[in-house]
Amino acid sequence: MGKYLVKSLLQMIPVLLLISLIVFVLVRVTGDPVALMLPESATEADRATLTRELGLDLPLYQQYGIFLTNAIQGDFGTSFRYGESALPLVLERLPASFELAFAAMALAVVIAIPLGIWSAVKRNTFIDIFISGISVLGKAMPNFWMGIMLILLFSVMLGWFPVSGRGGLTHLILPAITLGVSLAAQMTRLIRSNMLEILNQDYIRTARSKGIFELFVIGKHAFRNGLIPVVTIMSLQFTSLIGGTLITETVFAWPGLGQLLVSAVNTHDMAIVQAAVFVIAIFVILMNILTDLVYRLLDPRIKYS
Template structure:
C-alpha cells in the first residue's frame, strides 16, 4: 500500500507538468496579455514597458521556462485586478468553496442513499417511479434556476434564510441544497442500479434463507458491496464542486473560488486563472488517490501493487 501511495504521488509530477503546459499555452492563445491589461489609449511605449516588465518580450520558450521555474516556487504572477500575488488569493478563497462542496455532498448523500435503496427494494412500484421522476427532475433543473427559485421562496417570500453572502450555517443552506440537488439525482440512480444488481446475487439469497432481518441483508450485505461505484461518483462530483461552482457562487454571492474565477475571466486576469487551475488539478489528483484507498477499505480483496 505504501509503495502504491508513493508511486501515485510521483505520477503527479508529469500530470502537473502537462497541466502547467496547457495553461501556459491557453493563456497565450487567448490574446495578447499586454493588450488586455492596457486601455485602448495606451501608447506603444506603454506597451513596450509593460511587455518588458512581464517578460513578454522574450522568446516563447524562455517565457515557458521562466513560468515553470516560478510555478516550482509557488509564484503564478501578480493579479493586476487585485494588485497582489495570485496564489495567496486562490488559497484564501479555497476554504469557502471546500465548505460549500462538503455541505452539498452531505445534502446529496443524506437524500440519495435512502432514496436509492428504497427505489431498488421497491422496484417497479409507484414509489420507485416517483423517486425516479424526482431524480430526473433534479438532474434536469439548471443550478442557477434552482438557486433563484430557492431565493424567491425561502428568502424573499418566507424570509427564512439570507439571500446571499457567507456567514453562519443559515447562509450555507440554500447554496448547499442548490448544488446537492443535481448530485443527489445522479447518486440516487447509481445507488438504485448498483443495489438492483447486488440484490440478485446468490449470497443475498443465501443471507435471506438464513432468516436474517431484511434491514441486515440490505445494509450489511448489499449496500456495503454496492458502495464502490457510489464512492467513485462521489469523488468525481466532489472535485467538480470544488472547481465548478461558478454559477451557484455567483447567484448566492458566495466568496469562493468559483466567484474568483468568474471575475478573473471577465477581467482577463490570467495569473488568477493559472493559479486556480493548478490548485484544482492538485485537488483532483489527491481526491482520486483517496478514492483508491477507500476502495481497499470497502473491499479487502482489492490489492494495489
C-alpha cells in the same frame, strides 16, 4: 500501500507538467496581457517597458521555462485587478468552496442513500416509480434556475434565509440545496441500479434463507458491496464542486473559488486563472488517490499495483 502512494505521487509530475504547458499556451492565445493591463492612454514606450518587465519579448521556450520555474515556487504572477500575488488569493477562497461542497455532498448523501435503497427494495412499485421520477426531475433542473427559485421563495417571499453572501448556517442552506439536489438525484439512481444488481446475487438469497434480519442483509451484505461505484461518483462530483460551482456561487454571491474564477475570466486576470487551474488539478489528483485507498477499505480483494 506505501509503494502505491509513492508511485501515484510521482505520476503527478508529468500530469502537472502537461497542465502547465496547456495553461501557458492558453494564456498566450487569449490575448495580449500588456494591452489588458495598461489603460488605453498608455504610450508605445509604456507598452514596450511592460513587455520587457513581463519577459514577453523573449522566445516562447524561454517564457515557458520562466513560467515553470516560478510555478514550482508557487509564483503564478500578480493579479492586476487586486495587485496581489495570485496564489494566496486563490487559497483564500478555497475554504468557502470547501464549505459549500461539503454541505452539498452531505445533503446529497443523506437524501440519496435511503431513497436509492428504498427504491431498489420496492422495485416496480409506486414508491419506486415516484422516487425515480423525482430523481429525473432533480437531475433535469438547471442549478441557476433552482437557485433563483429558492431565492424568490425562501428569501424574497418568506424572508427565511439571506439572499446572498457567506455567514452562518442560514447563508449556507440555499446554495447547498441548489448543488445537492442534482447530485442527490444522480446518486439515487446509481444506488438503485447497484442495489438491484446486488439483491439478485446468490449470497443475498443465501443470507435471507438463513433467516437473517432483512435490514441487516440490506445494510451489511448488499449496500456495502455496492458502495464502490457510489464512492467513485462522490469523488468525481466533489472535485467538480470545488472548481465547478461557478453558476451557483455567482447566483448566491458566495465568495468561493468559482466566483473568483468567473471574475478573473471576465477581466482577463490570467494570473488568478493559472493559479486556480493548478490548485484544482492538484486537488483532483489527490482526491483520485484517496478514492483508490477507500476502494481497498471497502473491498479487501482490491490490490494496489
